[in-house]
Amino acid sequence: MNNLQSLLQTIDSFVWGPPLLILLVGTGVYFTFKLGLLQFRHLPTALKLVFTKDKSGHGDISSFAALCTALSATIGTGNIVGVATAIKLGGPGALFWMWLAALFGMATKYAECLLAVKYRKVDDKGQMLGGPMYYLRDGVGSKFLATMFAVFALGVACFGIGTFPQVNAILDASEISFGVSRELSAAILTLLVAFVTLGGIKSIAKVAGKVVPTMAVFYVLACLSVIIMNADKLADAVQLVVVSAFTSTAATGGFVGASIMLAIQSGIARGVFSNESGLGSAPMAAAAAKTDSCVRQGLISMTGTFIDTIIICTMTGLALILTGAWQSEFAGAAMTTHAFATGLNAEYFGPMLVSIGLIFFAFTTILGWNYYGERCVVFLMGTKAILPYKIIFVGLVASGAFLHLDMIWLIADIVNGLMAVPNLIGLVLLRGVVIEETKLYFAAKSNTSGVATAA
Template sequence: MQELNDILNLIDSYLGSSFWFPYVLIGTGLFFTIYLKFPQIRYFGFALRVVKGKFDKSDDEGDTSHFQALATALSGTVGTGNIAGVALAIHIGGPAALFWMLVTAAVGMCTKFVEVTLSHKYREKTSDGTMAGGPMYFMKNKMNMKWLAAAFAVATVLSSFGTGSLPQINSISNTLNATFGINHMLTGAVLAVLLGFVIIGGIHRIAKVTEKLVPSMALIYFVGAFAVILYNYDQIIPSFISIFADLFTGSSATGGFLGASIAFAFNKGVGRGLFSNEAGQGSAPIAHASAKGHEPISEGMVAILEPFIDTIVICTITGLVLLSSGVWSEKHVNDFQMSDLTILEQLDISDQTEEGKKVLYDYIAGTGTLPLYNGGLIADDGKLISSATFVHARSLAEEVKVTKNGKLFSGETQIVDGRPVDPEIGFTGKSLVHSAPLTALAFGRGFFGEGGTYIVSIGILLFAFSTAISWSYYGDRAMTFLFGNGSVIYFRIVYVIGFFVASFTDTTIIWSLAGIAIAVMTLPNLFGLLYLRKDMKQTLDDFWIGFKNEYPDEKTPE
């Protein structure tokens, strides 16, 4: 598993985690923000009127209403990125990473407007009478680049697993196991059956489920989140200050957190921001292409609301929960994941001194080296007899105990290059925690006490499950584009099986895979948007001319 994760991280280092990827993503959004004169601000109020159905017509072609399309797209974006992704971004990049998530969302509102408009404009009706759209259709029908369209469709299928299926069930099973002790495979099996039941009904059943699921899950999550924020009201202002204080210097070390450079905060903030709201990835346009409408701009305006709700509202709330509760920089007892663990020779080092913090940070950041442990590691009833230093989850681990098959271990186990040879050997102790378990800990620091962790479990279950539902639709539209309607059933079978298998797979592997899938889908989509920039502007100008002629008494933002 570690070798696989190393390979995935190497690939991702040239794509989503590369220095240039955030600049391409944000740069595209900034270009269209200026080119179209800040549509995410000017059209925000108008978008609310559209989503309410004010300008709908009875003969509009499509499969879903504006609200259903928005709910389906939101259910695809509001998932583990909002709960686990924010926690991972702050864990790696510190509070400053949250700022870059919000910047990504602000420019992403414009990117989403453009990609949805073009996808809706060049959508097609399939042989079964349903609508099919997305970037692959404007690449084929307008750009005449069938090879690029096919490449994007393949990337969409891969991303449906890397973004929509695998990390979602992984976070669900990990959280339910940590909170209720439910077996990972049992969680995966039950939810895989439910997933199969929902997606077999296609977009009509998916839309009916998501339009009820999204408002319900948001309400539950908000109640739990504000129970923490208000309970720690004295930390609200310091939390906001911490987001901006180290913005241009990187996040300072505090507690068990060893600090992060500005590059880390920027890269992880943008990366997690994209994983959260998917602006520029080209996924949500597939859902919006099913919406009823006689022109594409209005659906593009509806899409402006997505990054605002998903990231600016929900991710900010999650970030405030994490920061105000203080759990993000504290060490907690947890089971160590091997992909996050390195065993070093015994070192006379502490993370409570400036010198120790620097040595440890340099090692974790890859700019320094420390001697890896090689040889036998002896334990008695879980307690270490041999001397060694453990680094887990980017922190110096404490009170480490050795286990085998979940039970305290006595005897000797071999360590090679800092990792145990025996796959049944595990370790527990105190270290920093990331992803969904960190958010669960934060929710336990509010008015509901430990009961707050149940809200995260319920939130993860609803958020992530709804994301898996929506991404199944994205994948089957891509399969329809590539191989026709007959291929969809085979895709759904593999999708459900993969969903089950990921319930008991290492979390770090899943996140690494998701990062790659996002990048290989995003890059051709951004190229297509820039290629069709003049088409987009002309479509927008034509819309307002037609709108003013049809609704002369309506106030417009133009």
């Protein structure tokens, strides 16, 4: 058993090692410069489009609902636990590398969501089908890469980010903060997941559209309270993040010290784990959006990475640094809880805020990944397999309460990394399509504005 675990650890270190991280960031760097710094120049436009309805578009849900569905899957334990893990491993400098990965990741997210809309199809039930499986099959012309992606993504939905880590985060938070037994929490959670997911994408998007913005605002305000109460240390905290990104961080308190390489690796890996840019998950939600423009949806989707990492992860990171929690003996969710308790001078209220945030973020992540798994099942086996898949998924959520295997987390991390490989190959091979579509869209926009000005 120990041999198998060490083998999985070796595979995990290899999968999430420098080659994949270089490929992930490298793809983002390539698209950033090839698209003329699009994520910086057009971010205000993209944020405006999030709240503008595309009345002429065809699809299942609004662009805003598609973004919320994608965000529901990405804003989760990664924003609360992942940031703490990155800083515990790599020091405050890890936050800087998270920012860098996210800024380049926005271009990757734009490209993959543009392709999702460009190559989407309609299934026999009239619902939109799209995502890396379709642009790999119909754009790249590789059924093998498409199937590989669908199998790995289904693995992530059933055994990775989509179920066990989220279920355990919810049950732990409910037990520690509210004294609710794990069995009762598991029963309530299973019923809620079954109730929402059986309604399909419209039901998931409806819940995500209400819960995600509310919880994101609630959590950001809680973090801002910590930052405002420690405002006198803010300039020093930001300076520490930037300086630590390029120098080794010495051991202090419960922090064992970190090299620059460790700061880079933990920051980029946890950043990608949190915002999922390049992994190929968000395109499956983007494909359902009511729009006739693949570029428009790409712009809207890239704001997801901005909201997830540049806003929410930054808030968590600053709270950890300002309160000195990063130097404490705590790790993961306990470290973030300690930061809120210290930062707000509230022994009970602070931890409760973190627990409520964790419960809701983790719940919406389960919903988002349920949908992603369903799209993969349709690709692999057709619409007849949707109901059996949903029953199995709900069963996995219920069983998550009783599983405490380190091996499951390792398997989850491995499939998570593996699903990025075929997707990134597809993005590189279809780069010409992304560039061409972008040029056509902005050329048409400038022509329209030119005609309007002349008139």
